[in-house]
Amino acid sequence: xIFVFDTSVFIVLKHFYxxxxxxxxxxxxxxxxxxxxxxxxxxxxxxxxxxDADFIQEWAKRNKTIFAIPSNDEFLFVQEILSIPxxxxxxxQKAILQGKAVADPFVIAAAKIRNGTVxxxxxEKPNAARIPNVCAHFHIPCLNLETFMKQRKxxx
Numbered sequence: 001x002i003f004v005f006d007t008s009v010f011i012v013l014k015h016f017y018x019x020x021x022x023x024x025x026x027x028x029x030x031x032x033x034x035x036x037x038x039x040x041x042x043x044x045x046x047x048x049x050x051x052d053a054d055f056i057q058e059w060a061k062r063n064k065t066i067f068a069i070p071s072n073d074e075f076l077f078v079q080e081i082l083s084i085p086x087x088x089x090x091x092x093q094k095a096i097l098q099g100k101a102v103a104d105p106f107v108i109a110a111a112k113i114r115n116g117t118v119x120x121x122x123x124e125k126p127n128a129a130r131i132p133n134v135c136a137h138f139h140i141p142c143l144n145l146e147t148f149m150k151q152r153k154x155x156x
Contacts, residue, residue, distance in 0.1 A: 001036065001116070001117065001132075002035070002036060002037075002038060002111075002114050002115070002116035002117070003031075003036060003037050003038070003116060003117050003118075003119050003148060004038055004039060004040070004107050004110045004111040004114070004116045004117070004118050004119065005037060005038070005039045005043065005107075005119050005120075006039075006043065006103065006107045006118065006119065006120035006131060007043045007046040007047060007050075007103050007105070008120050008121035008122060009120060009121060009145050010039075010047055010056050010060065011050065011056070011121070012121055012145055013028075013137045013145070014054050014055065014056040017055075018055060018059075021156055023154075023155060023156050024154065024156055025031050031152070032063055032066055037066060037067045037072055037122065038067075038068060038114070038116070039066055039067050039068070039107070039110075040067060040069075040070060040103055040106040040107055040110050041067050041068065041070070041106075042101045042102060042106045042107075043067060043071050043103045043106075043107065044060055044064065044067035044125070045101030045103070046054060046100075046101045046103050047060050048060075049100060049101065052126050059139070062152070068110065070106050070109065070110070071113065073109075073113045073138065074106065074109040074110055074113050075109075076140035077108075077109040077112050077113060078105045078108075078109045079104060081105050081108060081109065081134060081138075082105060084137070085131045086129055087105075087133075087134055087137075088129070089129040090102070090104045090105050090134065091105065092102075092108070092127045097112040104112070104131055104134075105134075107120070107131065108131060108134050108135060108140060111135070111141070111142075112138060112140050116141075117140075117142065117143060118131060118135050118140060118141070118142040118143075119129050119142075119143060119144070119145060120132065120142065120144065121144055121145060123144075124136065
């Protein structure tokens, strides 16, 4: 099974200091090494722009290969997502104007095309353009980091 991590997951993980939570990082690195955790290039770009990501930026650089460039099929699925008017706000006007990376539709597309599960800290909100809403619409599994850890039976 493949898990596609959203930027929000890495931002939460920055609170789990590697020197203190050795087993968490060992388990994550093991799953990454087995190809069970991936993300997308746009998440890496968002992390690079994040001002308070500490060691997460360094971890991401060391694990750059998990941040995949979207495939043609993923680009086509992003188009399908954005063809639905209420999901167009996944790409905010501010991000467009400032030329910032926007990862959300690419995270969803990566999970869809690879038959994976999205892992995000976003929560579903009625009639909103949030990752869990889009995943529900397209029947893509989606869970948060805590549920991901519980399902994997990770211990610290």
